[in-house]
Amino acid sequence: MNIDDLGIGANAFDKSPSYDVPTDLLVFMRDDPQFYRKSYYPTMCGCQSSYNKGDKDQSMKLLMPMIDQAVGQYTKKYDLPYEANDLLPMEERKELASAIYEMEVDGFKEGEY
Numbered sequence: 001m002n003i004d005d006l007g008i009g010a011n012a013f014d015k016s017p018s019y020d021v022p023t024d025l026l027v028f029m030r031d032d033p034q035f036y037r038k039s040y041y042p043t044m045c046g047c048q049s050s051y052n053k054g055d056k057d058q059s060m061k062l063l064m065p066m067i068d069q070a071v072g073q074y075t076k077k078y079d080l081p082y083e084a085n086d087l088l089p090m091e092e093r094k095e096l097a098s099a100i101y102e103m104e105v106d107g108f109k110e111g112e113y
């Protein structure tokens with residue numbers, strides 16, 4: 001048996017993993033203590049400030065670099081054999097940014113950050 005038999009992606013014919021990358025990346029961002037402390041929480045504080053000013057577009061501009069950074073750290077930490085754009089294409093990154101914003105908006109309303 002080899003890795004291709006396990007069906008976990010990363011073979012010559014499959015350029016993306018067989019699991020839900022955006023969901024797994026979100027779990028990484030929220031559960032990795034270093035990433036959360038250095039990137040996720042400060043970004044959410046910036047989004048809180050933008051929310052208070054009524055500027056959702058600025059929040060999206062803050063989220064995208066955080067997601068880009070997360071993809072790099074995620075692939076490095078787990079030694080994944082994927083290029084960043086193959087792992088999570090730009091369109092999926094934008095969708096993830098919107099999903100994060102929608103998940104956190106109740107916290108913004110409450111002033112959590």
